[in-house]
Amino acid sequence: MTAALERVDTGRPAAPARGRSRARTRHRLTVLAFLAPAITGFVLFFGYPLVATVVFSFTRYDLINPPEFVGLANYLFMLDDPLFLTSIYNTLWLVVVVTISRVVFALGVASVIARLRSGVGLIRTLCYLPSLAPPVAATLVFFLVMRPNGGPLDTALGWFGLQGPLWFSDPDWAKPGLAVILLWVSGDLVIILLAAVLDVPQEQYEAAELDGAGALRRWWHITLPTISPVLLFGVVNSVIVALQLFTQAVVAGSAGSGAADVTGNTRNLGFPDNSTLTFPVWLYTQGFRYFDMGYAAAMATVLFVVSFAATAVLVQRMRRSSHQEEGGSGA
Known part of the structure; x- marks a missing residue:
């Protein structure tokens, strides 16, 4: 059969x-x-x-005459351009400060909200709403709040006998002012980290509590390792936000200097003392103020390569950490 x-x-x-x-x-x-x-x-x-x-990027181009091939001249000129180096310094400063402060701030707020028992929906909404504000409006609001000699923040500090800084009129405080603005609109990252914190298995917390671990040790040894991929995503997102910072820097410099024409276009980019001259702002100045599109294209290429490399390194680090966690859990 x-x-x-x-x-x-x-x-x-x-x-x-x-x-x-x-x-x-x-x-x-x-x-x-x-x-x-x-x-x-x-x-x-x-x-x-x-x-x-x-x-x-390999040409001399002014949007009117035909492009003229110049080889690596645009890239070599970057090394001799003092404002290019200034924009690099300002951007790197913002990348480091904004990335660290934004991730730490969002994680702290998310950890606090996760422990609340009532009013979570309202607080979550209030945290997310600032991220919906247009960049121009958010920057102008902060400029008015931080305005020296009569601003609400300066007045509040005066009640305690303190004198507030000049913020966007002081080269030493302009970049910290931009960092504060980016912190205020980081509600989207707060919501993402809050979802990650709430997704941590409660069984791990209960087992650690039975072993005598306190709240701080549970947060350090359970919460952080579990949400590490999401934290790395927050780092990648913050690095990209800082590298592409343009609107806030232009609006803050324009409002601080008061040098804007009737159409609202600023005539003093980078005020004060080029402290708000970020890489994208200098790129825009070269391309649409001086009409040196070849040099602007070379700067845009450098920005793309740096952004891509930083993102690739962080993503590779994220994959490696996730593979290590899977191997550890499997063991």
Whole structure:
């Protein structure tokens, strides 16, 4: 009986290879048809501008005359451009300070909200609302609050006999003022970290509590290792935010200097003393003030390479830590 069944099975005709090939081709074409809008948008609005930027970075181009190939002249000029080095320093300062303070602040607020028993929805909404404010409006609000000699913050400090700093009128306090603005609008990161903290298994906390671990030790040895991938995401997000800081720096410098024309365009970018001259602000100045699009394209290429490298390193670190956690849990 078994032999008869085996003879019948082996005698069945195989499905035609040509039919399987047609079905596979039809499936691929269907997938490509659904992906076509996304692929077209990516090529037109990201791929082509990226390639064009790299090409223009090797030219002298003023948007009027045809591009003139100059080789590496734009990149070599960066080393002799003092304001380029100033913008690099300001941007790196903001990357370090904003990344550390933003992640620590968001994690602290998320940890506090996670321990609340009532009013969590209202507090969560209040934390998230500032992140919806337009950058121009948020910066102007903070400028009015921090305004020296009559601002609400200066008045409140005067009640305690303290004199507030000049903030956006003082080179030493302008960058900390920008960092404070970015902290205020970091509600999106607070919500993300809050979800990660609430997702930590309660069984681990209960087991650690039975072993005599206090709240601080539970937070350090359970909460932090569990949410480490989300923390690394927060670091990546904060680095990108600081590297691309433009609107807040322009608005703060314009409002601090008072040098704006009737259309609202500032005539004093980087005020005070180039302390708010970030890399994107100097890139914009070169491209749309001096119309040196070749040099601006070279700066944009450098910014893209640095952002991509920083993101790649952090993402690789994230993957490595997640693999180590999986290996440890499996062991």
